[in-house]
Amino acid sequence: MTARLTPYRGLRYPFTSxxxxxxxxxxLAADIDMAIAADDLLRGxxxxxxxxxxxxxxxxxxxxxxxxxxxxxxxTFNNGxxxxxxxxxxxxxxxxxxxxxxxxxxxxxATAKANxxxxxxxxxxxxxxxxxxxxxxxxxxNIQQQKFxxxxxxxxxxxxxTSIETVWSLAAGDYLETRVIWNGxxxxxxxxxxxxxxxxxxxxxx
Amino acid sequence: xSATTPYESIRYxxxxxxxxxxxxxxxxIRVDQRIRDLDxxxxxxxxxxxxxxxxxxxxSGLGTGELTVNIDVVDWDPSGLLVGGDFxxxxxxxxxxxxxxLSVSFVTLSGTLTVGDHAEARIDxxxxxxxxxxxxxxxxxxxxxxxxxxxxxLVVTGIVKLFQGLAxxxxxxxxxxxxxxxxxxxxxxxxxxLGAAD
Numbered sequence: 418m419t420a421r422l423t424p425y426r427g428l429r430y431p432f433t434s435x436x437x438x439x440x441x442x443x444x445l446a447a448d449i450d451m452a453i454a455a456d457d458l459l460r461g462x463x464x465x466x467x468x469x470x471x472x473x474x475x476x477x478x479x480x481x482x483x484x485x486x487x488x489x490x491x492x493t494f495n496n497g498x499x500x501x502x503x504x505x506x507x508x509x510x511x512x513x514x515x516x517x518x519x520x521x522x523x524x525x526x527a528t529a530k531a532n533x534x535x536x537x538x539x540x541x542x543x544x545x546x547x548x549x550x551x552x553x554x555x556x557x558x559n560i561q562q563q564k565f566x567x568x569x570x571x572x573x574x575x576x577x578x579t580s581i582e583t584v585w586s587l588a589a590g591d592y593l594e595t596r597v598i599w600n601g602x603x604x605x606x607x608x609x610x611x612x613x614x615x616x617x618x619x620x621x622x623x
Numbered sequence: 624x625s626a627t628t629p630y631e632s633i634r635y636x637x638x639x640x641x642x643x644x645x646x647x648x649x650x651x652i653r654v655d656q657r658i659r660d661l662d663x664x665x666x667x668x669x670x671x672x673x674x675x676x677x678x679x680x681x682x683s684g685l686g687t688g689e690l691t692v693n694i695d696v697v698d699w700d701p702s703g704l705l706v707g708g709d710f711x712x713x714x715x716x717x718x719x720x721x722x723x724x725l726s727v728s729f730v731t732l733s734g735t736l737t738v739g740d741h742a743e744a745r746i747d748x749x750x751x752x753x754x755x756x757x758x759x760x761x762x763x764x765x766x767x768x769x770x771x772x773x774x775x776x777l778v779v780t781g782i783v784k785l786f787q788g789l790a791x792x793x794x795x796x797x798x799x800x801x802x803x804x805x806x807x808x809x810x811x812x813x814x815x816x817l818g819a820a821d
Contacts, residue, residue: 423655430651437642445651452658460661463668501669524673524699541738542770557809558677558696561726562776566768582780583726584675584813586698600772620815621673623701
């Protein structure tokens with residue numbers, strides 16, 4: 418018995434000149450089974466693009482005019498090793514906890530949010546900025562920034578809420594971090610409100 | 624004599640028939656084709672139409688007005704969606720929702736800026752009505768005021784419905800003409816397809 422193969426998955430079937438045997442049935446069944454197993458893996462991965470959501474339960478002090486990286490201490494979602502691609506999680510509480518590290522090459526949608534608590538208004542030129550950076554760099558093109566200036570000249574205090582939305586192309590092992598900076602008339606320092614958040618979600622794989 | 628399965632109409636012999644190698648052929652080919660179709664669907668699910676690009680240099684300068692940000696470096700674009708720095712929706716795409724964004728920093732090329740001037744990141748869009756064939760334009764924008772504190776930084780995003788669409792990243796600056804402003808190197812422009820709109 419000599420088998421022919423289908424063009425895509427190579428399912429074995431007998432020549433038209435063959436006499437059909439039970440081995441033909443066994444081969445075809447086994448090949449279909451393996452093809453379905455491979456297909457199931459693809460299907461499972463398609464619904465498991467991984468991501469993470471990390472936060473800091475406290476509100477760190479931010480020195481005036483100092484770009485400060487936020488170090489996370491908790492996660493509500495951290496799916497990398499259990500995702501369809503890659504074998505490691507995005508975030509580790511013990512190793513470089515400021516980082517969200519790509520478990521595999523991917524395109525990601527990354528966001529961050531932080532609130533600056535002011536005890537004095539920032540003044541006319543004061544601002545609060547939140548950035549997402551790639552691989553520790555703080556220069557273009559590895560930084561994306563959102564700056565807000567409240568133009569405060571009165572006696573108002575309170576908080577400035579700022580968020581940023583970004584998209585990045587990452588190689589396996591590349592990492593993203595969130596940084597904040599403020600400047601203005603007061604000497605500071607000011608604190609962030611407890612609970613700054615960063616999220617990352619795979620959008621596509623190569 | 625043979626029968627067919629109720630869903631995929633795959634031919635198979637009846638119990639009273641002699642086994643025929645043609646039945647094996649029909650079964651193998653149909654299963655092979657269906658698995659190819661399913662694999663294509665699952666592979667496409669993790670590879671939606673998407674792009675990301677950035678600018679490698681400052682844009683040209685302006686005192687007041689609008690200009691296009693030149694996205695000249697491709698970070699991610701397997702489908703060739705970035706055409707000359709603009710997003711050109713593929714002609715094979717049906718009317719679809721797209722999530723689109725631009726992050727840009729302003730730099731000062733010359734002169735002194737005026738606090739309170741209008742700085743804006745913007746994405747101009749154009750789409751075609753699939754029934755009438757008429758085109759219409761849209762604009763996503765986010766505005767801040769000049770702080771004269773080392774450059775304004777803005778991110779603008781939005782979800783837009785496009786068919787045969789175009790999108791162009793840009794900045795606007797209105798107010799004093801005393802200083803020359805530009806979009807700094809490292810502006811990022813991106814979009815990914817969310818799904819069919821109709």
